[in-house]
Amino acid sequence: MPDLQATLSFARKDFALDLDIGIPADGITALLGPSGCGKSTLLRLLAGLETPHQGHIRHGDRIWLDRAMDINLAPRHRRVGFMFQDYALFPHLSVARNIAFGLRRGVDKAACVRFWLDRLSLRPLAERKPSALSGGQRQRVALARALAAEPQVLLLDEPFSAVDFSLRQELRLMFQEAVADAGIPVVLVTHDLEDVRQVADRVGVMIDGQLRRLGPAEDVFARPGDAEVARVLGWPNTLAVQAWERDTARGAWGQVAASLDPLMRPPEVIAIHPDGPTPTSGQGLPVEVTRVTDMGGYHALLCRLADRSPLRIHLPKSSPVPRPGSSARLAIPRECVIPLRERSTAPNLTYPNPRHA
Ligand SMILES: Nc1ncnc2c1ncn2[C@@H]1O[C@H](COP(=O)(O)OP(=O)(O)OP(=O)(O)O)[C@@H](O)[C@H]1O
Incomplete structure (x- = not known):
């Protein structure tokens, strides 16, 4: 099963991309x-729709791009299934013809179109033009067209963003089933952490044109590596530290004790894990409770710290719950306090690029 490896440097006005990625x-x-x-x-x-200033892209043994050797395969020779944010459907073609458009020579076109119409629940819409479809329906047609062409690599930009919650769940499942046996590199760009949790095996985090973290999803969510990446991954409660006094972090928000690696430079940020802090009548971090939400298995408390920064914590149903509007103190166990650098400089790629092995 050929993987995809790329080293790319690209710049346009006010923007530079510089990274190494293996899929x-x-x-x-x-x-x-x-x-x-x-x-x-x-x-x-x-996909070959832009050309980097320097770079190298390899799919399995096949070189798609090598600036130094003047190799740059045209997009059609890379056989990439691409789904843009605007879907790029052909407006003059019906749904069925849009799906049939990129089919390989030799395949039974009618059977293949029927298969994908059924798979993405599009059969009743087969003869409609894109202008007569909803945003979510267009998105499904674009996904069907990308998958039907039997691509060697699948690149999807926000493939589930235009559909409602229940259809989104269904579409994620259909998509997972559709690509499960394909044995091709699949990259999915999304802003929705739920998409990531439900379908992704690996997660890459990009910031300012650089790939700051790439690895198995569980690993990346549990160990983001630095505070900037943690925020992208939806970690709540990242607080800037103004000073450390031994193992106590202080900021305008208050102070908490952490377990610090003595060899580590004092980190600029701490994250407080939402599961673990509990209200206490003794010493603790002062907060004002602004909202309490019953989440079924636990209560979610949204609090404000001394400098008004938000703090979210989860309390088990068995624990007493402070009233919204009340002041409280929270005991924060050390193991819930995760020291983080604001930005880590060490590369953190857990899928190795053989060229650098
Ligand atoms: N056609 C273009 N011409 C000039 N600048 C562009 C063009 N497309 C994107 N940019 C700029 O390049 C940078 C990267 O854009 P890009 O669309 O890759 O970001 P993104 O991470 O996909 O963003 P989003 O999540 O909002 O879709 C941005 O600064 C953007 O303004």
Whole structure:
């Protein structure tokens, strides 16, 4: 199963992308990052729709791009299934013809179109033009078209964003089933952490045109490596530390004790894990409770710290719950306090690029 390896340097006005990425041919790799960090640009570079100033792209043994050797395969020779944010459907073609458009020579076109119409629940819409479809329906047609062409690599930009909650769940499942046996590198760009949790085997985090973290999803969520990446991954309660006094972190928000590695330079940030802090009548971090939500298995408390920064904690149903509007003190166990550097400089790529092995 050929993997995809790329080393790319690209710049346009006010933006530079510089990274090394390896995408294996099993499982789904999700790419996350703040708006404008270069996720779509990376997909366009991989597909051959943009050319890097320097770089190298290899799919299995086949070189797609090598600037030094003047090799640059045209997009059609890379056989990439691409789904853009605007879906790029042909407006004059019906749903069925849009799906049939990129089919390989020799396949039974009618059977293949029927298969994908059924798989993505599009059969009743087969003869409609894209202008007569809803946003979510267009998104499904674009996904069907990308998958039907039997691509060697699949690159998807926000493939589930335009559908409602229940259809989104269904679409994720259909998508997972559809790509499970394909044995091709699949990259999915999304802003939705739920997409990542439900479909991704690996997660890459991009910030400012760089790949700051790439690895198995569980690993990346549990160990983001630094505070910037942690925020992209939705970690709550990242607090700037103004000073350390032995093992106590202080900021305008208050102070808490942490377990510090004595060899580590004092980190600039701590994250407080939401599971663990509990209200106490003794000494603790002062908060004002602003909202309490019953989440079924636990209570979610949204609090404000001394400097008004938010703190979210989860209390087990068995624990007493402070009233909204009340002041409280929270006991924060040391193991819930995770010291983080604001930005880690060490490369943290857990899927090795053989060229650097
Ligand atoms: N066609 C273009 N011409 C000039 N600049 C562009 C163009 N497309 C994107 N950019 C700029 O390049 C940078 C990277 O954009 P890109 O679309 O890759 O980001 P992104 O991470 O995909 O963002 P989003 O999550 O908002 O889709 C941004 O600064 C953007 O403004």
